[in-house]
Amino acid sequence: MGSERKIERALISVTDKTGIVEFAQELVEKFGVEIISTGGTARTLEEAGVPVTPIEQFTGYPEMMDGRVKTLHPKVHGALLARRDSEQHMAEAAEHDIKLIDLVCVNLYEFEKTVSDPNVTFEDAIEHIDIGGPSMLRSAAKNNDAVTVICDPADYAPVLEEMSVHCGSTTKVTRRRLAAKVFARTAAYDTAISTWFSSYLELQSRAIDPDDPFEPPALLDLHLTKVQDLRYGENPHQAAAVYQLDGELANLVSSANPLVGAEQIQGKPLSYNNLLDADAAWNAVREFDEPACVILKHQNPCGSAVAADVTTAYDRAFACDPKSAFGGIIAVNREVPLSLVEHFADQNKQFVEVLIAPSYTPEALERLSRRQNLRVLATGGAEGHATLELRSVDGGVLVQCVDTVEEDPSEFTCPTIRKPTDKEMRDLVFAWNVVKTVKSNAILVAKDQAGIGMGPGQPNRVDSALLACERAEDACERMGVEASGFVAASDAFFPFRDNVDVLAEHGVTAIIQPGGSVRDDESIKACDDHDIAMIFTGTRHFRH
Template identity: 80%
Template sequence: MGSDVKIGRALISVTDKTGVVDFARSLVEDFGVEIISTGGTAASLEQAGIPVKPIERFTGFPEMMDGRVKTLHPKVHGGLLARRDSDRHMAEAAEYGIEMIDLVCVNLYEFEKTVAEPEVTFEDAIEHIDIGGPSMLRSAAKNNRFVTVVCDPRDYDRVLGEMRIHEGSTTAGTRRRLAAKVYARTAAYDTAISIWLNSYLDQEASVDSDISFEPPEEFDLHLVKSQDLRYGENPHQAAAVYRFADEFSRIGSSQSPLIGAEQIQGRPLSYNNLLDADAAWNAVREFDEPAVIILKHQNPCGSAVAADVTRAYDRAFACDPKSAFGGIIAVNREVPRSLVEHFADRNKQFVEVIIAPSFEPRALERLSKRKNLRVLACGGAEGHARIEARSIDGGMLLQSVDTVSEDISEFTFPTTRRPTDREMADLMFAWRVCKTVKSNAILIAKDGAGIGMGPGQPNRVDSALLACQRAQECCRRMGIAPTGLACASDAFFPFRDNVDVLARHGVTAIIQPGGSVRDDECIKACDDHEIAMIFTCRRHFRH
């Protein structure tokens, strides 16, 4: 099991030709290795003056079917899979004229790169699914006792270096490590194809994005490290951030994801920065109109829409200036200099991160005076990812992403009074923001701004009380009457006491999912207080 294996014959067939000419030349000139090769790889090596035996001469069979069939042959796979220590294997190889192949150097058709192109056709994608390459890699990796397999150009120097030390041989340990790398690559490749094909089927069926992800029986996540972080949630925790690789980004990333955003300035993002920036960025993209979210510890302490983002920022900041200190600002439009001047000069607000599609040059000029402020440009504000995953002890939870995509025509209005147009606008605003508040969640809004938030309490009436108190404080601070308020609840009211609390604090309209066994009591409470209420028939928990 631990013996070295001398390399006498190598099969080289690569899409990524980085370094392959120098690798092949060293194999031939330094170690006398015979090279077998295919198509474009053979042409590149021959052009460089490296002696090559074309695959059709080795197998005695021509390439056919537009190159779909060229290495799927017993002389290739027999030469890879034969056990050199088996008399029967070697006798059968001799009987059928099968020569041993000691090294396979293969990397695959660039499927992931192909399907990442916006205009790629189904037929072109299919033709970039490699069949022979993975087959050779897997055969060689299975027989790593006797065969060296290389699927990554970064391993060329490692293999050559070991051959120089061991007189043209590789060690068993190296062969096993390279084999393990092969199976990781082929697993990721096959999963990328599966995800792409399912995504294509979803597009054909025009399935809504919030329900188009159907959890499979098996699911392999392919992640690539984006960067190491200084630490995790706390300084004693090690951490790194990973991005979805290649085709995985189609379901795990939006069109304008946080990971991959351009960091224009500022210190490296921390683990907590990334969590909060992600929550803020997802929240602000729920709105079509200009919107600003100020988020702290995963909750939107400031939220507003307006005719422009500077006005939206002013109104969001006014919701809770105390909590806004040290928060994250998310904007769904290009950031103008006026917005920066308002938070930096007028309000003197300390901000950890500001994230937006883009920034005006004059805004960046002013932001540059706060060198530690992290400035992220995502390039757009479109769409959401399709899935989200959370690790738990022993596995992962996987679900489709929650978005506010309810059809208003399907809402029900169970109370005597229906909401006015102004109340309806505030209810829909509150409903979108409430989705981003930690459950149990209550959000009170007025005139397109979230003025009171009750997040994460173990019972809903305490969340309602907290939201009402903050709304009252906000109204006093802004000099407006604490009346005509709209309230959103992320799940149903279990008792009428929630409605009674809200009524005492100026709420005149409520939006909630409904579905409680005591809905009738809550409807009666609303009628008693002349409150208009909407049932959406969908909840938005956020744990």
């Protein structure tokens, strides 16, 4: 059997009609191909003057049941599946008047787009599950020795070009490449449906019992589409790429304004490390309702602050640790004005890898354009968090609910004799929002709602406390302010009183931590000994 197959008859039925008229016109006018088509696609082609055989004329049966049944017919699938090198198949095709189809051009009902709408109804989602389309694609792809199958408008031009070179035929190499693409598409489509259905059932069960906590689904089908190749991964010898989750699962692992999908307004391509750090910074700054800025380096917020506006918040965040801010990521949760750009670019002359924000004023963008290498990302908003997060481990994937527990400071408890002042309480709540974004074991020292000292990722909490206090004292010396009036946040409980003793020695007057240690009494006594107020939140915030 030869590897080239001449296309004499094509079946076209598409939801995305991009380029379909031009494709069909060339098939007919240049190669004399007979076009069979369905419903809206047939009308589109007829209105453009392309001769079309309606599907009901081809099969001898009308479209029925609101279009649910139109191509599920032996004259369609027999025409696609018949082996051209089988005498039996060809005899049966002739006996039943089955005219062979050589090319199938189908793309599917937009199920993924439909269910991405949070207000979609169950009934509407179900009606957007394509049955005939995947069936035709799979039949044609299975018989790729004889049938050319197209599911992506991007393949129209290459197929036409190959037909021109090969006198109206396609090659086996091309048919097999297109068949592989079809099976990937139908697999992704079925995964999207399965994931949506599982998610819908989970939400229904929660609606029946609203006190039932969310549980990761028993079956989690992952389908990832490559967004772009990266120059390399964490190190130059590691290959890397960015993938985007498709279908309903994307709604669970993406916020309303995710990093992947943000508009890159300018700058060099994002690197693997840029993306990791930008994601951490973007998630950190969205912990705040008030205008906030987080400057992040190597997965840790080296500067953080809130203020009346984002420019002031940036100034205060930069002052926390200007040395570490060099080459970092800046994230803000409000529109970026010109003043913020002037402050980091002109006043501080800060080298910045990535700037991420909901939006930018025209004046800010004009000034940013003078730093062409700076990667500028606009997310369109700062609302919401994902529901699930995924992390790969050797041989599997860890899945957990995102750390977005609702915490009401009025429900925190204070077990110490001294209670925090109103100012201390504001600083404690600020520090508590930041410490959850610091790598554990995490201690954050704050003053005036700015994170001036950070102790991340140490093997023991005492070292984290020492590091955070030393950095806070250095920050105060740089800023010319008194190294006192500190508050401290710990992402997990204190196992011994030594943590409190260290913090007290360095001027901390109030502490916030989850509580829950078997030695909480020791920490409470240490606070009372040092006249420190301590708050228990009841919730741990490890970040590994």
